[in-house]
Amino acid sequence: MKATQRLAWHYIRQWLFISIALLLSVVIAFSWIVDRTMALNMNRNFANHGFDNLVDSISVINGQLQWDEQLIQQVKVSGGWLQIADSSGAVLHEFFVPDDVPKKYKVGELVSFMHRKVPFPYDVYAYLRAIGDYEIMLIYGEKSEKEHLLDAWLKDPEKAKPMIKQAGAWVQSINAEGDDLESWNKPKSIESKISPYELVLRAGYEEHYGERVAFQYDSNSGNTWVLRMPYSSLDAEPFVIMAGLHLYSETQIWMVGIGAVVLSMLILFAIMAWWESSRIGRPLTHFMRWAEAMSNHQYEEPRNISGKYLSLNGKGRLKRNYRIYSDVWQALSTLSERLQQSESDREQHERLREQWLTGLTHDLKTPLASIIGYAHLLNANQYDWSEAERMEFSMLIQQKAERMDELIQNLNLTYQLKSNALPMDRVETEMNDWMSSIVHELLPVPADTEAKIIFNPSPQPIMLNIDVRYFVRAVENVCMNAWIHNESGTIVTVSIEQDEAGTTLLFMDDGRGMDEQALQNLFQRYYRGTSTDTTDRGSGLGMAITKQLIEAHDGEISVQSQIGKGTTIRFYFPRN
Structure with a gap:
């Protein structure tokens, strides 16, 4: 579930909770108002509004009369008095009764008091009730000014x-x-x-x-x-x-009840605002700080004073208020890791480029120094060079110039490939015959006269759409890289295979192999496995150019190597 959906459900639950809370507060306040209004009415006129409730509360438990103590107290509040008498008129229980009220009523006395047939300082109300075997009379009186x-x-x-x-x-x-x-x-x-x-x-x-x-x-x-x-x-x-x-009035009761509802709403909204800022606002603030830190090249998630991540609990899991933004947190974490990796790669790339520029400068300076030196010798008047010597000097100058031209062409080619500006002229080519002619033209290798190459063609014709000018460069770079960086006499075996998925070209050597660092950086521009002091063929661009050339032919390149067991480089071209 995405953050937008989680937020939607969060707000639905939140407003549902607020609605229920407000509804409950209104119901409670209304019940409170009704209860206080009934209590006020009973205080004003207990005979009309409270006497029936008191009668209904009378019960018999274990042979003893029981009643609601709260209603008994209401009798006192209303300014009245109460007696519970049996069927003969004898008072069994009495509450707040003045001294001038009888303790036992004669046959016609209570009726006369009720109907004001005889003078009596109180208004008298009586209610008869039979509870089981009990027949009782509840007598309520109040002074009627x-x-x-x-x-x-x-x-x-x-x-x-x-x-x-x-x-x-x-x-x-x-x-x-x-x-x-x-x-x-x-x-x-x-x-x-x-x-x-x-x-x-x-x-x-x-x-x-x-x-x-x-x-x-x-x-x-x-x-x-x-x-x-x-x-x-x-x-x-x-x-x-x-x-x-x-x-003292219903209006005051309603005002207090409504005020209580409004106050509870304000308290509820204040609590919800605080909770919302904690659950929604605090993570957003943390994410903004994190993004700001990344803009200042500080890619790690900000920590608190104790050095712990603000978004994680003690078990290393996202805190509850951060889970709603789990995909945002994951995106920032991924972005942080990639930026750190990119920064590390950039720094490594800069180091490799500086090293490569130093090496390239040396590679250009060395043949250039030879060219300048031989040119000075040829132009020196104090020497009388023979024709054979002049031819030798000219040949050396040509070789050094060609070496410089090769380095410049490699540099130009890698930037053409990087900007997708390399003009391609691809034609359908039968790879068995073409590869057979190309690999054998690579020998002999000037730096390694004992170098060998073995070609294993496919049993059936294999057609690929290639630009032969640049495909030759890729093949040559792989083979020369194997001979340059291994001992004399290294054997390179080239094989062509084809299945339903595509065509594979394998270049396997029996050299010393590569370590993990060399494998990771093999196709990086400017990376040179050995110093060019040992050979005039390494430029740090050969394998990077090879990778770009194969990808320009809609292919893939990969490498496998193990120290002491040689290296295998694979060109793979899937069927269109």
């Missing part, structure tokens, strides 16, 4: 006014159509008319309107007295604790 204020107003308005004013309440009398008949302490912003629908909402959902409502209906006149009051300081305004804050 609103009802007492309304009762006080109906009995004696003048005495009730200070209490109503202190509680921030106001009273209103409306007729059967909801029109305002009279009122006291009513805010100016309150409309005079009220509908049955609105009165039911305000009486049933006090927590949503932020005020308590009490009313008294007169069936004879059809009029209704309504008392409305805010959650007073005397009966402390209900609140819930959310994120360490005291919240």
